[in-house]
Amino acid sequence: MEITATILLFIGVIFGFMAFTHLSMNMKVPKMTWMIHLIMVILGVVALIIYALATENVEKHYNILVIFAIALIPGLLILFGKRGTGTKKALAMVYGLIGLFGFFWLLTYVLP
Amino acid sequence: MIKYICNILLGILVISCGKTEGGPGGGSHPLQQEATATAYTVRLPGSNPEEQAILLTQTVYPATREDNAVGAIILVPQDEHIAFTAMHRITHMPVNAPMLFLSEDNTISEQTLREMKRLKPDGVLQDERTDVYAVNVPEDQVKKIRDILAYRVRTFYEEDPVKLASVLDRWQAALKADHPDEVVISAIDHPEGIQHGMGAMGWNAHMGKGFAWVYRDSIPQATKDILKRRYGDHGSFMYLTGGPDVISDKVARQLGEYGLVRRVAGKTVFASNTVNAGYKDFGRNWGWWWDWTPRSWGWGIAQAGHNYIIGNPDDVLYMIPAAVLGHMGKHGPILFVKADSVPKATADYLNMVKPFKTGPQETILNFAWIIGDTTSVNIATQQSVDRLLSPFDVPVDTSSYLPDAPILQEKKD
Amino acid sequence: MKWTYPIVAFIVVFVLGFGLTNLIKEELEVSPWAESGAEEGRLMAHTKNVTRLVNAGAADLHAYLQTAIPYEEAKTAAMSPSEKNWQEFFIQSLKVDPEAKNVVVVPGGGKEALKWALPALYYAYFNGSPVLFYENGKLSGNTQSLNDKKIFIIGSGDEIPNLEELKEAERITANSPQHLALKLAEYRDEEAEFGWGREVNRNNGYFHYVLTIPDDALLGLAAITYARSNNATLLYAEEDGGISGELDRYAFAQRPDWFVTPSEGPFRHFWIVSNRISYAAQGRLDFAIEKAEYASMGPVALGDLEALLLILVIWGIASALFVWIHSMYTLPMVKMPIKISWALASLLLPILGPVLYINSYRRPAKEVEKGDWRWIRSHNQQSATATAMGFGYGANLMIVVGFILVWFGFPLFFGEGMEGPFFWLGAGMPIMMIAMYVFAVLIAWLLVQYPMKKSMMPEMSNKQLSKMALITTALSMLAVSLGMMTTSWYMLMNKIPMMPKEDDVLWFASMWLASFVGFLIAWPINWLLIKKHLKPGNV
Incomplete structure (x- = not known):
């Protein structure tokens, strides 16, 4: 489940990066790109939660869920807030950096 | 509100570290x-080499x-010469490996x-992240390590310790x-060759210098x-562990062809190892213009x-893995004592390095x-x-150093 | 084609970001493996820097230490200490030094008082200071002896009131016994010769510590002989068997460093006398006071060289963020590949990167074709721009390749065929350097230089283009490598005594420094390329 979550989140990271590249060049983000990002990230986090509930391992990755929860704040503001491109860029950057940090944190456990 | 939530989340993150x-x-x-x-000693009470290593x-x-x-991890059979050679060359950084033994079978x-399993090796990054160095370990046992522990193993198979030294070099x-x-x-064919060289092996486990074997009267290829x-043509600095009775003068002379020869030796194995503890050789090694390196041994x-x-010098297989204590922690050289007494050479040395009473800040x-x-x-x-190591006086009455024997004070018939 | 540039940026951000996160994580962890088998199968409880005296209570421990430490100078009372007789036990054990310049006043009475008194009792026993106990509103013993000695009142803030005879006393208080013990460990009044004075900058004493928990203070008292035999200071762990952040901080401050060989002194040691202190705490303390080389001070602790070079990395990250954000918002006419390369170059060129970037764009510009802008720059500035274009992608890719190799381990070749003057080609570092160069050139050529050249010179044939791109990439990276490889060899193999690993700040910091030097070497070489019109410098 840990590995599944990592793979799902990795796909999410790639699409997130694509979306951000569009945004940073003041282009409209294609719907497919951000939708795939959203779905993958949600599935990834769900997989992490299932892992935390099911595992007998001492390490349950709660800290990663906390980091993602923090990333959720700017994430939701992008999704539902009605703001200009400039603000969206800034929010996306904050969201991306926190989210990426959380993903790396997970990766430090998964990689050999 | 958002600020409040962020604060709580950050707090949880910090605590969860x-x-x-x-x-x-x-x-x-x-x-x-x-x-x-005791105040200045701790005993590691192994009753066989495997247990001692653990x-x-x-x-x-x-x-x-x-x-x-x-x-x-270094894994070797219970063979004194193989274990000695491996501890000489493998232990030191960047490898950082203690030694464990195979059982007698x-x-x-x-x-x-x-x-x-408990030791969880990090793997040597300079060497393909190797986790275990198996020297002359049977193949089925190597397979066991790979299968059960999933560790990366590098194997060395060389029954002749002289050649093993060359491979490890x-x-x-x-x-x-x-x-x-x-x-x-060190001398491979002298019964006390390893004991005379034990302290020098400790230095190598601590500092990672070179090692080679010779015979008492000849130098192997x-x-x-x-x-x-x-x-360079005469680029080696050689330290012979033992006097002419261990490594002959003839061999010492012949070694001169390859560079500078020094002896780290005393009359007994006890003395050889105290000499080693006090021994320091430094001076020219090589240099060019702006960069130079002295030799230091x-x-x-x-x-x-x-x-x-x-x-105890009789416990060769206990002492070889013990060199890891000179590689981490407080470091320090190997000294020998007898089971029931501290020989004069060792006691004299410890008296020389005896501390003295000091203040709380300069202890x-x-x-x-x-x-x-x-x-x-x-x-x-x-x-x-313990008393020799302490800052307290060693009493003139040395009865505590006497071995158990019938008291000689009264005339018996 | 445009997508190749962000892909390279993504690779760089992903790998280096992961590396730095991994670094932070490993430094923050305390004893992650303590609960997953680290203690399993242990035959005895001692570790190299921590000796644990497992015991069946204060009487047992006291009896054991009386035979184990038989020195007259460190003798304690013959009776075993208990919660009832602890004051008497101490007074009988104490050998008062008539020349002592200080007097210690501590709370007396029950177990609670002992918790507060014990840290001071250790020092008094070591120093031979007279001790007075304050109980039920009065002081025990002879207060006349206080003349011409400085009085230290030690305990919780409210236990001992301001007494008439203790007017000029110095008070040392804290909000918990743990804090009080730490305070006394660091406190020193040189004139009155009071306090252990074992601060972070005392780097030459062989300090020993006896560790217990306040609830097991009696065990600490039973081990008071160590205060004289080993000059040991008493410290407290937490009641749950763990250690507090303050004690952790203090223990790390006591980590000794070595300059020539680790066998040089000093070393430090803990004696744990409470069975309730956890293995995780023992492991942490053993690790905290393990000797380390001066440059890095070992893992977790921050060495001087490490701190200095870390500034380079942090400023680099800040510089990259600044350039990236600034260009994203304010320079719509600069093309994306150029922006990315400026941001990536600034990552490795703290301060210098942003300075060159600003200098390059605060200039008159003209639109040569639609959407294609050129800036008017001096020759030096053009060379800096040209260097940054190649360096931003190239140097970062080299570090990325280096990190991946370090993460998975270097290959090693040492067969008999490797003997001879070129044996060193089988070693990890040379292989890493060659791999760094080759892979970085290949990636930069395919994903950066070829598409860049193609967009600039669309009329040229693909074959010619790729050849030209390969040559310029290889050459400009060679120029960067000249400085980068020599500096990284010097740092990793020569300057730092233990080659840093992938989870060491010094590995990253050395690479940052090496890249910086690489840029400085490549700059004048690009000056020539600009002069020969082989590279553009005004984009």
Whole structure:
């Protein structure tokens, strides 16, 4: 489940990066790109939660869920807030950096 | 509101980083009672080489995190010459490997296998992240390590210790992109060849210099090859462990062809090792324009404030893995005592490095590890060593150093 | 084609970001493996820097230490200490030094008082200071002896009131016994010769510590002989068997460093006398006081060289963020590949990167074709721009390749065929350097230089283009490598005594420094390329 979550989140990271590249060049983000990002990230986090509930391992990755929860704040503001491109860029950057940090944190456990 | 939530989340994150509470650490340990501690010594009470090696890895590597676990593990059969050669060349950084033994029937015992699991090697990054260095370990046992523990194993198969030294020399040179020019040389065919060289082996486990074997009266080809690999025509600095009775003057003369020859030797194995503890050779090695490196070999300890690894010269297989105590922790050279007394050479040396009473901020203290159970070094000897290491006077009355024997004071018929 | 540039940026951000996160994580962890088998199968409880005296209570411990430490100078009372007789036990054990310049006043009475008194009792026993106990509103013993000695009142803030005879006393208080013990460990009044004075900058004493928990203070008292035999200071762990952040901080401050060989002194040692202190705490303390080389001070602790070089990395990250954000918002006419390369170059060129970037764009510009802008720059500035274009992608890719190799381990070749003058080609570092160069050139050529050249010179044939791109990439990276490889060899193999690993700040910091030097070497070489019109410098 840990590995599944990592793979799902990795796909999410790639699409997130694509979306951000569009945004940073003041282009409209294609719907497919951000939708795939959203779905993958949600599935990834769900997989992490299932892992935390099911595992007998001492390490349950709660800290990663906390980091993602923090990333959720700017994430939701992008999704539902009605703001200009400039603000969206800034929010996306904050969201991306926190989210990426959380993903790396997970990766430090998964990689050999 | 958002600020409030962020604060709470950050707080949780910081708290979740780590903790040190847990179950009591003073749980039941089978050998705790035998592991007697005095003010300046702690005994590691092994009763066979396998157990001794495990006690040593448990002492040096708590393995509660990557940084206090091992880099790799050396696994060898209970063969004095093979183990001695491996400890000389493999232990030091960047490898950072303690030694564990196969059992007498050349398999990995359950106890050793569990210890290998506990040690969680990080893998040597300069060497394909190798976790275990298996020297002359049977292939089925190597497979066991790979299958059960999933560790990366590098194997060396060389029954002849002289040639093994050469193989390890090549491997080390590749690891560091350099040959250390200082080479320790011990006699393989002298019954006390290893004991005379034990202290020097401790230095190598601590500092990672070169090692080669010679015979009492001749130099094997593999050793000549090792010495020739050093930079320059006379690029080796050789340290012979033992006097002319151990390595003949003829061999010493012939070695002169490859560079500078020094002897680290005393009349007995006890004296050889105290000489080693105090020995320091430094001077020219090589230089060009703006960069130069001096040679530097030996502990050179002649003052208070050091740690020692103390054991019985008859317990060769106990003492070889004990060199890991000179590689981590308090470091320090190997010294020998008898089971029931501290020989004069060792006592004289310890008297020289005796500390003195000091203030709270400039405290200077010695320390020592006693290797083996009470049949190797008895309690009275441990106490004598403790007193020699202490800042307190050694009483003129030396009765505590007397071996158990009938009292001679009264005339008996 | 445009997508190749962000892909390279993604690779760089992903790998280096992961590496730095991994670094932070490993430094923050405390004893992650303590609960997953680190203690399993242990035959005895001692570790190299921590000796644990497992015991069956104060009487047992006291009896054991009386035989184990038989020195007259460190003798304690013959009776075993208990919660009832602890004051008497101490007074009988104490050998008062008539020349002592200080007097210690501590709370007396029950177990609670002992918790507060014990840290001071250790020092008094070591120093031979007279001790007075305050209980039920009065002081025990002879207060006349206080003349011409400085009085230290030690305990919780409210236990001992301001007494008439203690007017000029110095008070040392804290909000918990743990804090009080730490305070006394660091406190020193040189004139009155009071306090252990074992601060972070005392780097030459062989300090020993006896560790217990306040609830097991009696065990600490039973081990008071160590205060004289080993000059040991008493410290407290937490009641749950863990250690507090303050004690952790203090223990790390006591980590000794070595300059020539680790066998040089001093070393430090803990004696744990409470069975309730956890193995995780023992492991942490053993690790905290493990000797380390001066440059890095070992893992977790921050060495001087490490701190200095870390500034380079942090400023680099800040510089990259600044350039990236600034260009994203304010320079719509600069093309994306150029922006990315400026941001990546600034990552490795702290301060210098942003300075060159600002200098390059605060200039008159003209639109040569639609959407294609050129800036008017001096020759030096053009060379800096040209260097940054190649360096931003190239140097970062080299570090990325280096990190991946370090993470998975270097290959090693040492067969008999490797003997001879070129044996060192089988070693990890040379292989890493060659791999760094080759892979970085290949990636930069395919994903950066070829598409860049193609967009600039669309009329040229693909074959010619790729050849030209390969040559310029290889050459400009060679120029960067000249400085980068020599500096990284010097740092990793020569300057730092232990080659840093992938989870060491010094590995990253050395690479940052090496890249900086690489840029400085490549700059004048690009000056020539600009002069020969082989590279553009005004984009």
